[in-house]
Amino acid sequence: MSNLSPILADDRDERSFEDPLDLMDEIDRLKVEKDAVILAHFYVDGEIQDIADYTGDSLKLARDATQVGQSTIVFAGVHFMAESAKIMNRQKRVLIPDLLAGCSLAESCPPDRLAAFQKELRDEERDFVTVAYINTSAAVKSLCDWIVTSGNARELIEERVPEDKEILFVPDQHLGRYLMEVTGREMILWPGACMVHEMFSLQDLLRAKRNHPGSLVVAHPECPQNILEVSDFVGGTEKMRQFCMSLDKPATILVATESEMIHPLKRSAPQHAYIPVPGIMTETGETCACNRCPHMARNTLQKVRDCLRDGQPEITWQSYFDKAKDVLERSLLENTRQAAKMNGD
Ligand code: 13P
Ligand code: SF4
Numbered sequence: 411m412s413n414l415s416p417i418l419a420d421d422r423d424e425r426s427f428e429d430p431l432d433l434m435d436e437i438d439r440l441k442v443e444k445d446a447v448i449l450a451h452f453y454v455d456g457e458i459q460d461i462a463d464y465t466g467d468s469l470k471l472a473r474d475a476t477q478v479g480q481s482t483i484v485f486a487g488v489h490f491m492a493e494s495a496k497i498m499n500r501q502k503r504v505l506i507p508d509l510l511a512g513c514s515l516a517e518s519c520p521p522d523r524l525a526a527f528q529k530e531l532r533d534e535e536r537d538f539v540t541v542a543y544i545n546t547s548a549a550v551k552s553l554c555d556w557i558v559t560s561g562n563a564r565e566l567i568e569e570r571v572p573e574d575k576e577i578l579f580v581p582d583q584h585l586g587r588y589l590m591e592v593t594g595r596e597m598i599l600w601p602g603a604c605m606v607h608e609m610f611s612l613q614d615l616l617r618a619k620r621n622h623p624g625s626l627v628v629a630h631p632e633c634p635q636n637i638l639e640v641s642d643f644v645g646g647t648e649k650m651r652q653f654c655m656s657l658d659k660p661a662t663i664l665v666a667t668e669s670e671m672i673h674p675l676k677r678s679a680p681q682h683a684y685i686p687v688p689g690i691m692t693e694t695g696e697t698c699a700c701n702r703c704p705h706m707a708r709n710t711l712q713k714v715r716d717c718l719r720d721g722q723p724e725i726t727w728q729s730y731f732d733k734a735k736d737v738l739e740r741s742l743l744e745n746t747r748q749a750a751k752m753n754g755d
Contacts, residue, residue, distance in 0.1 A: 560646025
């Protein structure tokens, strides 16, 4: 992913305005004409989620990508997601609306640095396995033993990583620390972090709780420990959605994750009021909009239409995808308790 810079301004303003309803009609027509299907992550703009054929968290979308019948997949998300979809579907054309939609976590773990660190550990005769969060490049995945998402990490580690092995967990230190806590396993943590979740401010969250007495806090495990400690529920985006759906009684829910997540929450559990937790306080006392992922925000209806129409940008097959395919399929598609649960078994 050397063509990515970690923080990229949203370039939507450079384009002339087009009526979203017209764009949606055009996208519907192009989907049929091009034999295409649209997958959209919960963090992309709500209007893209509305026209998508599949929406979900990283885990569900990776699995959905292997089930679709169409010859073209448009992945409205970020690069590692589209890349994973290509890796598990070599025969299909996988398009991404903006090739520059990266991820600060994936950026934090270049393959050469990981390989060098693994060598150091081996030279010390450490008996370890490398578990990578799916938010990594394919080149990094090809160096790892297991790939996890926030949706299956705990189950996979508990069920499939032998207890006598040390775990090197890359690249999210916050998710890794949380997994150490819930699995009781010691881990060597890579010092990466999500640029969105790391910015949540405890001060702001406590103030929001005080302003909304009786409210509940739901938080993504990519948040730092001080945020998780004051949360009522910790889970990835799909688990968060399930949790909100499970509460019949209307509640006020403070949401400590990317702000577009409120769109699927409102759709799935409209009985609640959702309040996005703001990012860190600025010197003026105002809050900044740090809870929007600039990479996810690169996806627009216009770009979805353009990539459907033009057949690009496309994720093309790379030689190291073969190794990444083995580990991805073993980790995400083989039966685990989690996969069985998702299938309603
Ligand atoms: P999940 O959808 O797996 O919860 O992940 C969140 C995320 O940061 C995706 O980039
Ligand atoms: Fe990466 Fe964070 Fe954006 Fe998810 S929200 S894509 S982890 S930068």
